[in-house]
Amino acid sequence: MLRQVEGSRAVAEAVAFCRPEVICAYPISPQTHIVENLSQLVKTGELAPCEFVNVESEFAAMSVAIGASATGARAYTATASQGLLYMTEALYNASGLGLPIVMTVANRAIGAPINIWNDHSDSMSQRDSGWIQLYAETNQEALDLHIQAFRLAEELSTPVMVCMDGFILTHAVERLEIPTQEQVDGFLPPFQPRQVLDPDEPISIGAMVGPEAFMEVKYLAHAKQMQALELIPEIAADFKDVFGRDSGGLIRCYRAEDAETIVLALGSVLGTIKDTIDELRQEGMKIGAVGITSFRPFPLDAVRGALSHSKRVVMLEKALAVGIGGIVSANVRMALAGIQLHGYTVIAGLGGRSITKASLRDLFTDAAADRLEPLTFLDMDWDVVNRELERMGASRASGPHAENILRDVGPVAAGPV
Amino acid sequence: MKAPAIRFYQTGSFAVGNRLLDPEQRSVQAGEQRTNSITCGHRACQGCGEALGARYALDAAMRATNGQMIAANATGCLEVFSTPYPETSWQIPWIHSLFGNAPAVSTGIAAALRAKGREDVRVVGQGGDGGTVDIGMACLSGMFERNDDVLYICYDNEAYMNTGVQRSGATPPAARTATTQAVGPEPGNVFGQGKSAPLIAMAHEIPYVATATVAELRDLEAKVQTAMEIRGARYLHVLVPCPLGWGSASKDTIRIARLAKESGIFPVFEARDGEVTDVSEIRRQVPVEDYLRPQKRFAHLFKPEPRTEVIARIQAGAERNIRRFGLLPDPKEGS
Numbered sequence A: 001m002l003r004q005v006e007g008s009r010a011v012a013e014a015v016a017f018c019r020p021e022v023i024c025a026y027p028i029s030p031q032t033h034i035v036e037n038l039s040q041l042v043k044t045g046e047l048a049p050c051e052f053v054n055v056e057s058e059f060a061a062m063s064v065a066i067g068a069s070a071t072g073a074r075a076y077t078a079t080a081s082q083g084l085l086y087m088t089e090a091l092y093n094a095s096g097l098g099l100p101i102v103m104t105v106a107n108r109a110i111g112a113p114i115n116i117w118n119d120h121s122d123s124m125s126q127r128d129s130g131w132i133q134l135y136a137e138t139n140q141e142a143l144d145l146h147i148q149a150f151r152l153a154e155e156l157s158t159p160v161m162v163c164m165d166g167f168i169l170t171h172a173v174e175r176l177e178i179p180t181q182e183q184v185d186g187f188l189p190p191f192q193p194r195q196v197l198d199p200d201e202p203i204s205i206g207a208m209v210g211p212e213a214f215m216e217v218k219y220l221a222h223a224k225q226m227q228a229l230e231l232i233p234e235i236a237a238d239f240k241d242v243f244g245r246d247s248g249g250l251i252r253c254y255r256a257e258d259a260e261t262i263v264l265a266l267g268s269v270l271g272t273i274k275d276t277i278d279e280l281r282q283e284g285m286k287i288g289a290v291g292i293t294s295f296r297p298f299p300l301d302a303v304r305g306a307l308s309h310s311k312r313v314v315m316l317e318k319a320l321a322v323g324i325g326g327i328v329s330a331n332v333r334m335a336l337a338g339i340q341l342h343g344y345t346v347i348a349g350l351g352g353r354s355i356t357k358a359s360l361r362d363l364f365t366d367a368a369a370d371r372l373e374p375l376t377f378l379d380m381d382w383d384v385v386n387r388e389l390e391r392m393g394a395s396r397a398s399g400p401h402a403e404n405i406l407r408d409v410g411p412v413a414a415g416p417v
Numbered sequence B: 001m002k003a004p005a006i007r008f009y010q011t012g013s014f015a016v017g018n019r020l021l022d023p024e025q026r027s028v029q030a031g032e033q034r035t036n037s038i039t040c041g042h043r044a045c046q047g048c049g050e051a052l053g054a055r056y057a058l059d060a061a062m063r064a065t066n067g068q069m070i071a072a073n074a075t076g077c078l079e080v081f082s083t084p085y086p087e088t089s090w091q092i093p094w095i096h097s098l099f100g101n102a103p104a105v106s107t108g109i110a111a112a113l114r115a116k117g118r119e120d121v122r123v124v125g126q127g128g129d130g131g132t133v134d135i136g137m138a139c140l141s142g143m144f145e146r147n148d149d150v151l152y153i154c155y156d157n158e159a160y161m162n163t164g165v166q167r168s169g170a171t172p173p174a175a176r177t178a179t180t181q182a183v184g185p186e187p188g189n190v191f192g193q194g195k196s197a198p199l200i201a202m203a204h205e206i207p208y209v210a211t212a213t214v215a216e217l218r219d220l221e222a223k224v225q226t227a228m229e230i231r232g233a234r235y236l237h238v239l240v241p242c243p244l245g246w247g248s249a250s251k252d253t254i255r256i257a258r259l260a261k262e263s264g265i266f267p268v269f270e271a272r273d274g275e276v277t278d279v280s281e282i283r284r285q286v287p288v289e290d291y292l293r294p295q296k297r298f299a300h301l302f303k304p305e306p307r308t309e310v311i312a313r314i315q316a317g318a319e320r321n322i323r324r325f326g327l328l329p330d331p332k333e334g335s
């Protein structure tokens, strides 16, 4: 059924259709609406049987999910930004134990400076945590990916993170196709845990493992993600059979077959990128896009296949690996081993800075002419940066960066948001 | 089951005398039907109070729940000495996740069981003092505050033993640890720091809080039994001497635990809904010196010359406990 609905509400309803038995949550923008909606569905009894646990931290949220999942319950939580970092230790634990927890990350920047707006710094920081990471381009896809995520997680017994851009998706109201309970039940079988804490068959979970077996245990998490490279497209195909929509998969190409310039990105920015590509195509530029849905496992072969006929790739990233530059780029470059191709890393949209069509147009035009630096910061105000660098040079006690820069930028920083 | 009314002459406690009791009041460990929740083959030090306490507590909980129980463990000695595979000592469903999250993992297990309509299966969370009063405190407080159906047991050996005896928030004043060494003008741990997890638990007004020591294992069992008869968040704090960390003889574990109680250093009591409801009175009070002397972690209080003013401060702490909890029998009542 088509309905005008907020992204967060749609995700909450999708999660509820998946019949989670334990949901635990701790508030952090922009994830809050998702768990608020779920708490309502549990409280009214629409989602039952399900325990909604208001925990005291994200560390506890993930830990409650770990306990619940190990007891054979389908477990879900959601977080963002600082909250994701706060649960880092438990994230690695969940994946190391092979517990199929599903979590939404409403992507948001990481402080300092504290900032509630969207970028991918949070989930990118956890790319090696052993969780599968799926990135939604639209709210429809966000909804759909959650349903696929439970099946993926449970078939592999490994946790899955569904990443959706904070505010841009979570708070956007648009018309979405909402599935029915019957459809979801037909697609997602009941949870059959691979390991379960059960008094009738007592097992130990979480034993100390020494050098004699540690590498093998760790490798299994990798092996599962390699299996996921096969499984993710299969699940997307099944999903299409049941729901009639293309959603998920490893990567998504847009006008890429004959493109000389390919823009590669993750998440909602692909919408703006596609619009820009349409305009540039009309002007004769051979340009296309590749959207990465599955960042973990990273689809090396698929990316390689999609890029191999192009001349250059612009890797647009909403995160910064301080000290080197791109995170997505580093992964894409692995896919390109042996291929002669110009690669441009573009860091864009950090802390919610708008990524406009006008800026992308200029960027892609420069890229097509191979006028880009290997590392570009889209719409960076270099004057502001240079003035702070000068202040630092002039005095040892130059003060805090963020406050200096805010003073420099002036009241616009506090303007309408 | 009620704790037996009979008090035994030798110890004033429930430590001995199974033969005098009704069968259902006898020690769980005395029965062939005990679970051996932690069975032999673990790697604890000789005389480890934690291994002893955990064995008694868990077997009692298993009896109280008819074997329908799941345990969640924090990182620490108990977890490390019990799990090297393939010699796991656990004969109950058991999970270890992290150092600071055992109460939250327990909450998750309890939530899963509730969702599945398996409330007959009960949950015990457990950890050392560091995992409980320090790094696990937030998760513990959250579990208490929500009144989740979990019994959490802290095995208090008064330091981070598994990492080599460092100071925790439960390390007593003057004690030597690897991070409060017996050097400088004021050797050992400082005065005026540390916290009482049982009192913090009581501040949450949870249905049941109790303390116990491994000197009175029958009392420990009775408290576990009581705890398992109650729903909601429950907390049991067990003093478990650690020969390695305390520098005491392996054979003295139980004696030292008893001296902790008999000196007033460690008050043994029960509380319900935030109010103290019962205390184990001191049978024959001993000066704290008797407790301190056999432990090398307090050796600097006696050598090269006695630090009488430090010992007096520790004695004053014990007296405060005695007053606060009423640990000495009222002289007017006679004996």
Ligand SMILES: Cc1ncc(C[n+]2csc(CCOP(=O)(O)OP(=O)(O)O)c2C)c(N)n1
Pocket: B050, B075, B076, B077, B078, B099, B100, B127, B128, B129, B130, B131, B132, B155, B157, B159, B160, B161, B162, B163, B168
């Ligand atoms: C987050 C984290 N910090 C530190 C450690 C290291 N660590 C493991 S066990 C332990 C000491 C445990 O002390 P306690 O909880 O008192 O238990 P005990 O070993 O004394 O029984 C420490 C510090 C850890 N595993 N995880």
Ligand code: SF4
Pocket: B043, B044, B045, B046, B047, B048, B049, B050, B051, B077, B078, B081, B157, B161, B162, B241, B242, B243, B244, B245
């Ligand atoms: S160090 Fe202490 S707590 Fe740890 S096993 Fe040895 S005696 Fe037990």
Ligand SMILES: [Mg+2]
Pocket: B128, B129, B130, B155, B156, B157, B158, B159, B160, B161
């Ligand atoms: Mg300890």
